[in-house]
Amino acid sequence: MDSDWAGLPQHLLDLVVDRLVAQLDFARFSIMCMSWHSVAKHNQSHRAKLLGRDQPPMLMVSTDQEGTWNLCNLMDEKVLDLQVNLSNKRFCGSSKGWVIIGEENFAVTLLDPLSRTKGKEEKENSIIRLPPLITPPDDKGGALKFWTEHYEYYVHKATLTADPILNANECIVVVIFGHYSNMAFLRLSKDTTWTYVDEVTGIREVVCIENKFYVVDVWSRIFTFDITTQSYSDVKYVAQGIKRTPFMLQYLVALNDKELLMVHRLSELDEDDMYVTKQVKIFELNFDEHKWIEKKTLGDIAIFVGDNSSLAVPASNFPGYQPNFIYFNHFNDRAFNNRELQHGVDFGAYDVENQCFLAPYSTLTKTMIKMAQCPPIWVVPTFRLI
Numbered sequence: 001m002d003s004d005w006a007g008l009p010q011h012l013l014d015l016v017v018d019r020l021v022a023q024l025d026f027a028r029f030s031i032m033c034m035s036w037h038s039v040a041k042h043n044q045s046h047r048a049k050l051l052g053r054d055q056p057p058m059l060m061v062s063t064d065q066e067g068t069w070n071l072c073n074l075m076d077e078k079v080l081d082l083q084v085n086l087s088n089k090r091f092c093g094s095s096k097g098w099v100i101i102g103e104e105n106f107a108v109t110l111l112d113p114l115s116r117t118k119g120k121e122e123k124e125n126s127i128i129r130l131p132p133l134i135t136p137p138d139d140k141g142g143a144l145k146f147w148t149e150h151y152e153y154y155v156h157k158a159t160l161t162a163d164p165i166l167n168a169n170e171c172i173v174v175v176i177f178g179h180y181s182n183m184a185f186l187r188l189s190k191d192t193t194w195t196y197v198d199e200v201t202g203i204r205e206v207v208c209i210e211n212k213f214y215v216v217d218v219w220s221r222i223f224t225f226d227i228t229t230q231s232y233s234d235v236k237y238v239a240q241g242i243k244r245t246p247f248m249l250q251y252l253v254a255l256n257d258k259e260l261l262m263v264h265r266l267s268e269l270d271e272d273d274m275y276v277t278k279q280v281k282i283f284e285l286n287f288d289e290h291k292w293i294e295k296k297t298l299g300d301i302a303i304f305v306g307d308n309s310s311l312a313v314p315a316s317n318f319p320g321y322q323p324n325f326i327y328f329n330h331f332n333d334r335a336f337n338n339r340e341l342q343h344g345v346d347f348g349a350y351d352v353e354n355q356c357f358l359a360p361y362s363t364l365t366k367t368m369i370k371m372a373q374c375p376p377i378w379v380v381p382t383f384r385l386i
């Protein structure tokens with residue numbers, strides 16, 4: 001007798017969805033039949049909140065066709081059978097499944113890449129346009145002229161606190177921008193203009209933990225401030241910095257609500273005048289002593305850094321990724337590492353235990369990256385259902 005899989009009661013299907021760890025498996029579940037799709041759609045907002053920080057990313061790589069990108073699933077070393085239609089502009093961020101770009105008028109745009117696949121109708125709400133940021137000063141130093149010519153780099157990095165469609169009321173867009181790497185934020189469902197945080201400059205990255213923003217600057221000092229209903233409270237100094245070296249990048253990684261890591265990525269110029277990652281260090285914030293403590297192991301955790309919002313996932317849940325590894329991508333910043341791609345892209349993985357660098361990707365993926373028109377970027381697939 002044939003099994004009536006489509007007729008399974010919803011409470012059983014809800015239990016199945018709860019046990020689907022990878023987003024790709026969730027997408028496969030949703031296309032089995034109409035009843036399963038309905039259950040998946042019913043669960044997607046809850047799932048987005050539950051798994052928001054624990055999903056492994058895919059690698060989005062530009063092709064030789066203008067405005068066309070491939071998605072590589074590194075867990076099984078395969079290229080997905082779909083292509084994404086996005087311009088070859090620089091992405092200043094990737095967060096909660098969305099990519100973020102800066103526009104010519106200094107506005108910010110959010111794009112859902114998996115809602116813009118080649119050969120399919122563009123989904124509703126796949127693009128969100130935000131207001132312009134404050135214009136650079138038209139001073140004798142030529143700031144306005146410079147940033148007008150290099151507008152794609154005006155926003156150095158951007159992140160989201162929640163999915164802007166599934167959890168719009170909880171979504172805050174945060175950008176690091178301008179000559180002095182200032183910060184601004186916009187609460188998507190509440191604000192029509194940006195709120196500027198002027199107390200801290202030289203910002204490298206921002207993460208949100210329990211309604212608090214933690215900010216790290218170029219000297220690895222850490223600051224925090226609370227989001228309130230009207231504005232934000234005073235910025236508070238949390239921990240001292242660490243001696244800075246040339247060509248050093250800092251990434252903040254929230255493991256959970258009580259553990260905050262910082263990854264130091266040190267680069268050097270090679271013979272082709274390209275920045276290449278040569279050293280990686282990990283530090284954990286001691287909240288009680290207000291200082292960074294160097295960390296020698298990540299345990300079961302794999303970390304992903306680059307132009308994306310930094311991610312940490314339990315590697316044991318996702319075969320194909322190595323525990324105690326840091327996977328890094330090319331960092332495309334006008335002030336630090338804006339090199340032409342003709343000599344290659346700085347990507348790979350750092351084995352924390354053995355303190356060595358590896359190139360863990362398949363031959364196909366490495367070839368695609370080397371032929372790319374733009375630097376690749378990590379993207380967490382959301383497969384938003386309609």
